[in-house]
Amino acid sequence: MRILNRFGYGGFFLLILLLPALLDARWLTVGTTFLIFSVVALSEDIVLGKAGMFNMGHALFFGLGAYTTAVLNSSFGWPILATLPLAVLIPALGGVLIAGPIVHLRGDYLLVTTIGFNIVFVQALQNDIFGVTGGPNGIFALDSLRLFGKNLDSPMAIYYAAFLVLLLTLWVMRNLETSKTGRALHYLREDHIAAEAIGINTRIHKIFAFALGAGLAGLAGSIYAVQYAAVSPEAFNFMQSVLFFAIVIVGGSSVPGVLIGVVVMFVLPEVFRDFATWRYFIFGFAMILAMILRPRGIWPATFGRLPKYLLGGERHGG
C-alpha cells in the first residue's frame, strides 16, 4: 500500500512536470490555474476537512494574498519576490483575527459568518478601501516575477512556480497529518467535547488551522496575481468560496480526493466551455449525483495508519 502510494505520487509529479510540453497556450493557463486552485483547495481542506470547521469564505484569504502582492507591487513598487513573505503573513494574520471571535460558533453559524466576512472583503475592495485596491476594476499591469536578475514572465515559468507552491503545500499537509497538531485537529473534528476533555486546547487549534489554511491560500493568491498580472474583486467573491468548499466535499478531503475534486469542478467545466449555456445546468446535476453516489466524496480520507505495535501485538510486549 505504501509503495502504491509513493508510486501514485511519483507518477502524478512526473505527469505535472511533463504536462507543459503537451499543452498549448490556453491549456497551459488552465494547467497553472489548476495547480493554484489545488493549493487553495488543499488549504481549505485544512480548515474544512481536517479541523471540521464549515468555512465558506476561503476566497477571502486567497484574495488577501493576491491583493497584498498587487498593492505592494503597484502602489509601493516592491518587487514581486519581496512581497511573497507578506502575502503569506498578512492572510495568516487575517485568519487569526477573523477566526478569533468566531471559532466558537457551531457549524452552520460559522458557515454564515465566513460568508459574511467574504462579502465584506469583496465590497471593501470594490469601494476602493484606503484608495489602493483600484475599485471594481482591480489592479493591473503588475511586474513579473524576477529571480537572480532574470525575468520569469513566460507562462511556463509561472506554471513551474505554481507547481513549487503545490509541492510545498503537499509537504505541509503530509507533516500536518503525522504531527501532534494534525491528530489534535482530527480528534477535534470527530468530537470536540471529547477532545477538550482530554486536554486539547480546541480554541488554539482551531485558530491555528485557520491561520495555516489562510497563509497557504495567500501564497496561492500571490502566484494567481502574477499569472494574470492583475487582480480584480470578482475573482475572490463568495461564489469562488463556494467552489473551493464544494471541491473539498466532492473530492472527499484527502489529498488525492481534493486534486480529483479540482479536476472535476474546475478543469472539466473548462473542457466543456463550448456548451456555455448548458454547462452549469448539467454541472449542478453532476454535483447532486456525485454526492448521492459517493456521499463521503470521490476519494474519502482515511486518517493515518494504526501504529505498528497495535497491529502486530506479538512484537510488542507479547
Place this chain on the structure above:
Amino acid sequence: MDTFLQQLVNGLTIGSIFALVALGYTMVYGVMRLINFAHGDLVAAAAFVGLTVYTQVMGGVASLTAVLVIFGLTVLVISLVGVILEQVAYRPLRQAPRLSAVVSALGASLVIQNGIMLIWGPRMLIFPGELIPAVTWNLGGVVISLIQVLILVISCALMVGLYLFVDKTRLGAAIRASSIDQDAARLMGINVNRIIMVIFIIGSSLGAIGGLFIGLYYRGITFNMGWQYGLYAFVAAIIGGIGNIPGAMLGGMLLGLFNAFIAGYVSSTWADAFTFIMLIAILIVRPTGILGERVAEKV
C-alpha cells in the same frame, strides 16, 4: 423625520418579503438540519413562472382574477418543484454526512438557476406593473403605495396563519415533534417523510409568494437574483435563530429595516458589508441568534 418614516415603510415592505423567504429556510433547517441553498432560486423561479402565467394563461389582461390565478398557479408549480427537489436531491442523502447534503443543495441551486436562464433567457425581464393599481397615499410627506400595503398585510396574515398552524394543529404538532427528534417522532407513529414533504410544500409556497412580491415591488427580475434574496433571507433566519419560526419573522423585519436605513442614511455601495457586519456582531454576542435556535443538539 420624513426620511425616517419613509425608510420605515420601505424597510417593513422588504422585511416582510425577507421574512416570507426566511420561513422556508428555517422550517427546512428545523427538521432536516440542512441549509437549503436552492430555496432562493425557487423564489426567483416563482417570479418568472408568475410572469409566464400572466402572459400565456391570462393573455396579459390585468384583473383581480388574473392576480388570483397567477398566485394560485405559481404557488402550485413552485411547491411541486420544491417537492421534486427534496425527493431528488435531499432524500437520498438523509443518512449521509451533513456537508454532502449542503453540496447537493448547491448543485440543485445551480440547476434551478441555470434552468431559469435556459427557459427565460439571461436578460432582465420586467414584471407587469399594471397587475396592482398604482395607487399611492401621501401621509404628511411619507408616500405609501397600495402594493406596499398589500405586501405587508398579506405577509403578516400568512405568518400569523403559519404560526397558528404549527402551534395549534395536529399536523403542526407532528412538525414540531419531527424537528425535536426525528427518530422519536417516527416511533410515535409520525410519518417523517410526509412531514418533510409538507414542510417543503409550505416553505416553497411562502417562497413563491415572496418571489411574486419581489416581481411586483421591484419589477425587474433576473435569473440569478435568487442568490441575493436567498442569502439575505438566510441571514434573516440566522439572525432570528434558525429553526425558530417567530425568529425568522423577527429576523426578516429587522434585516429589512436595517437595509432600508443603511440605504437611506449611509450609502448603498456599502449596504451588503454593513448587513453582514451586523450579522457577525449579533452572532458574536448571541451565538445562536436573537431568539435562540429551536434545534436540539445532542452530545
